[in-house]
Amino acid sequence: MGRTPCCDKNGLKKGPWTPEEDQKLIQYIQLHGPGNWRNLPKNAGLQRCGKSCRLRWTNYLRPDIRRGRFSFEEEETIIQLHSVLGNKWSAIAARLPGRTDNEIKNYWNTHIRKRLLRMGIDPVTHRPRLDFLDLSSLFNSTQLNLSSLLGLQALVNPEILKLANTLLVSQTENPELLLQKIQENQLLNGQQIQNSLGPNIPNNQTSMFQYNNQLHHQVPEIPNFTPNVSCSSSHQSMNGQIFQENMMLPLQYYSNYSASDASENSTFQSLNNSSNQNSQNFSTEEEKESYCSNFMKFEIPESLDFDDFL
DNA sequence: AAATGTGGCAACCGCCTGCTA
DNA sequence: TTAGCAGGCGGTTGCCACATT
Numbered sequence: 001m002g003r004t005p006c007c008d009k010n011g012l013k014k015g016p017w018t019p020e021e022d023q024k025l026i027q028y029i030q031l032h033g034p035g036n037w038r039n040l041p042k043n044a045g046l047q048r049c050g051k052s053c054r055l056r057w058t059n060y061l062r063p064d065i066r067r068g069r070f071s072f073e074e075e076e077t078i079i080q081l082h083s084v085l086g087n088k089w090s091a092i093a094a095r096l097p098g099r100t101d102n103e104i105k106n107y108w109n110t111h112i113r114k115r116l117l118r119m120g121i122d123p124v125t126h127r128p129r130l131d132f133l134d135l136s137s138l139f140n141s142t143q144l145n146l147s148s149l150l151g152l153q154a155l156v157n158p159e160i161l162k163l164a165n166t167l168l169v170s171q172t173e174n175p176e177l178l179l180q181k182i183q184e185n186q187l188l189n190g191q192q193i194q195n196s197l198g199p200n201i202p203n204n205q206t207s208m209f210q211y212n213n214q215l216h217h218q219v220p221e222i223p224n225f226t227p228n229v230s231c232s233s234s235h236q237s238m239n240g241q242i243f244q245e246n247m248m249l250p251l252q253y254y255s256n257y258s259a260s261d262a263s264e265n266s267t268f269q270s271l272n273n274s275s276n277q278n279s280q281n282f283s284t285e286e287e288k289e290s291y292c293s294n295f296m297k298f299e300i301p302e303s304l305d306f307d308d309f310l
Numbered sequence: 311a312a313a314t315g316t317g318g319c320a321a322c323c324g325c326c327t328g329c330t331a
Numbered sequence: 332t333t334a335g336c337a338g339g340c341g342g343t344t345g346c347c348a349c350a351t352t
Contacts (some may be wrong), residue, residue, distance in 0.1 A: 016320075016346080038337070054338075055321070090340060105341075106319055 013047045017056055021046055025053055026061055059102045066098030070107055078104060078112060083126040 017025075028044035034057060037050035046053060059065075070078070074096060081092045089101035089108075096104065108123075116123040 014322075051338080052321080058339095059320075087341065101340075102320075110318055 012041075012049050012052075014052070017060075021048070022056070022061060025057060029057060029061075055102075059100045062100075064098055065100060070099075070111075074099070075112060078108065079116075079126075082108065082112075082123075 024044050024046055025040075028040065032043075034054075037054045040046075040050055040053050041048045044053075048056075077096060078092060081095060085091050087105075089105040093099055093101040093104050113123045116126075120128055122128070
């Protein structure tokens with residue numbers, strides 16, 4: 001009935017692994033392959049629990065593990081996947097070749113989570129924290145009166161709201177489908193970038209922000225879609241702010257709202273452009289953070305006349 | 311130079327799921 | 332069918348290195 005216990009915990013060593021133990025484990029697995037963790041410690045001459053051996057191998061000794069700092073693209077990918085999967089570190093790791101769930105989990109808790117908090121984004125919900133936004137500055141703006149602000153919903157094309165809602169529903173009800181789309185897009189864009197930049201950039205380095213491209217490209221397919229606002233940075237900001245109301249962050253907030261040179265009829269186009277900007281490299285944490293902090297800028301210029309706008 | 315604080319990360323713990331006898 | 336285990340997983344802990352006082 002059942003299996004025998006994987007190991008007798010009594011008398012087994014715990015704590016950090018020594019180089020000698022590592023060597024024994026590596027040599028054994030090179031000869032016999034991973035698996036059968038229950039018998040492995042005994043056969044390899046290790047005073048360890050099989051579970052400990054498995055963890056040591058999968059999290060540290062495996063030859064295909066990528067060591068070193070996470071790239072900006074990897075970080076984007078983690079944030080995007082976390083917004084869909086939550087704390088499913090193994091599922092996230094499965095989409096980041098060479099990274100372990102433990103490593104991603106640690107990196108999330110020590111770096112990304114803190115950065116999002118500093119940006120005023122709730123790392124659990126991926127939405128802005130209301131206690132972070134300085135709403136008073138909005139209401140104190142000399143050009144802004146409250147009645148105009150309340151009428152702002154007229155700016156938003158109902159079809160856009162429908163699209164936003166559709167995306168939200170697909171994200172919450174069918175995350176697997178969304179993941180599939182993300183991966184398809186990752187592959188597609190990886191190839192495109194590779195074609196344009198040469199063969200030295202691996203596909204798995206492609207920015208997850210490019211998923212935005214795919215979503216935005218779908219917009220013209222909406223029947224009777226007619227963008228009803230001209231494009232300026234502030235209009236984008238306000239639209240973005242309203243547009244994302246029921247959406248989780250990554251599709252909107254992690255894009256660069258400050259993009260202002262977009263073509264005339266497309267808020268989405270400007271977001272596309274911004275996604276390319278995301279492909280740049282950042283050599284320091286400060287640069288990354290500075291760049292990311294731009295996501296949260298909602299500036300209302302003095303010159304904005306809401307009466308004309310409406 | 312010593313004490314204390316903080317961050318990063320490897321490793322452990324305990325629960326859950328699926329498999330096996 | 333079911334008891335019981337292996338393996339997988341997420342959360343937590345504890346150690347170490349570095350920074351600050």
